[in-house]
Amino acid sequence: MQTEKVITAKNLSKKFGHFVAVDHISFEVNKGEIFGFLGANGAGKTTAMRMLCGLSMPSSGEATVAGFDVYKQTEQIKKNIGYMSQRFSLYEDLTIGENIRFYAGIYGLTDKQIREKSDSLLKELNMQEHKKTLVRELPLGWKQKLAFSIAIVHDPAIVFLDEPTGGVDPITRREFWNLIYEASSNGITVFVTTHYMDEAEYCHRVSIMVDGRIDALGAPASLKKDHAAKTMDEVFLQLARKAVRSE
């Protein structure tokens, strides 16, 4: 595996008043890696991710994303990342085609590039006939897959996914992960938060956050070995039980 680091974080912290949402986390993500960011609800996953995306100002610590500093160079970071938030973020009153055009357009793709992109994207998702369908009318699973494809429509270096498969059936989740693998094989680094432990097994490396700290970090196989567990579920339960903080 290449050792080029696309994300580095060193003692990155975020406080809201006295509440320490993210507590001195340090990690590195390699290029092309699928990096799983695990943790219970309220462990601080989303906050950490928002800091890396330039949506939230860190309280202390250092971090770079795609080689740019999260304090000063957020606009350069934004050109190089894709982001899919927990909340569904396509325009429901626009059609699939219009959503693709909008998101591709704001990242500076030309009309020709947009046409090519939307053709290949729709083909891959098997949605060619639905280009003119309003997003509002699509089933949730379709929307999630579409949102992911649109998040990487501008071929970013890194894509951040915040619980992308919440509320989606197992088959669609599987299809969704196929899309993630494909993006990864195209050289896009995938940073994904989840609390489905079967999904953790799909990641190259995972970190497990407990109460704002990273308590474990490594490949799923080695984590299981370290904690003498058969599944990631067990690893997670062992660590998460120590949590003081609840939702």
Next chain:
Amino acid sequence: MRTLKILLQKELRQILRDPAIIRILFIIPTIQLLVLPFAADYEIKNIDLGVVDHDHSAYSRKLVDKIVSSGYFRLKDYSASYQQGLDAIKKEKTDILLEIPPQFERSLVKEKEATLFIAANAINGVKAGLGSAYIQGIIHDYNQEVRMQWLQIPRFNSQPVIEVTSSDWYNPNMNYKVFMVPGILVMLVTMIGSTFAASNIVREKEIGTIEQINVSPIQKAQFILGKLIPFWLIALMVLTTGLIIARLVYGIVPVGHYLTIYAFASIYLLAVLGLGLLLSTYAQTQQQSMLVSFFITMIFNLMSGLYTPIESMPEWAKIIARLNPVSYFIEVMRLVMLKGSSLADIKYHIVAILGFAVFFNTWAVLNYRKRSG
């Protein structure tokens, strides 16, 4: 530029796709413009008059006839006593009571002096005030007539009579609609523009798409402009609809140039929409932004000089009116419509409104943050 084009395309698509928005934008102002000017009339008519005539003389009858024939009063009650007359006011049968004392005629003839008594129901202050003023005017006229009758030899007129004749410039017939319609149109355009602008960015916050915008390389000014321009176009279309109605229904043709109105309106709308967007950047829900915007536009409209002249407001209120963009547009509308003012005549208004536009929009851009603290 391309980003802006993409943003505009998206906004316009969203607005045009919602059939309700188009209906709200055009049908409601049309109806309001057809209804409001008929109701918003300063002239008081149909004042119900009660008379207590203790005199029953030729002079007293002549006075009552004169009042009723003015067209402002309807004789509704003819009571025998003051008490009965007052009861009629209490029962809301009449608005104003005129009491003619006994020996009205006699004292008028003999002592050349008589007293009348007027009681007005002041629950509706405007009606009471104007009604009393009308009656006093009519009595004054009556007084003159009586004197003229008696003074057969005018050169012995001990009291010189000064009569004032007036002519009303720019609105010779004192047609209230000519005065009110342009103002009401300004009010409608303002309300529609600012309310829609206020709810728009918040809507993206509510549905969560704002995150996706914030994580993209879109610049803040581009984003605000992308929101501003579509509503600017729509508000100008509403203005056009209103001007067409003013012309076709009320026959109001501006003495000045339509272009002057549009030139000013273009800048004015930037200011009002900028204010709406500014509210939008502060609010967390559409409900918040709508309520605040409603509250502000209500104050703006009431203190704009539309209903009451700014000149008659107390000093502190005049200052507020000067800080109110709506008052400038109403003034400009009336100046151009009635007086035929040109761009050069309204240059101070233009400078002021330009200031508002820059102020609100800069604030909106600064307050819109792509990253939270």
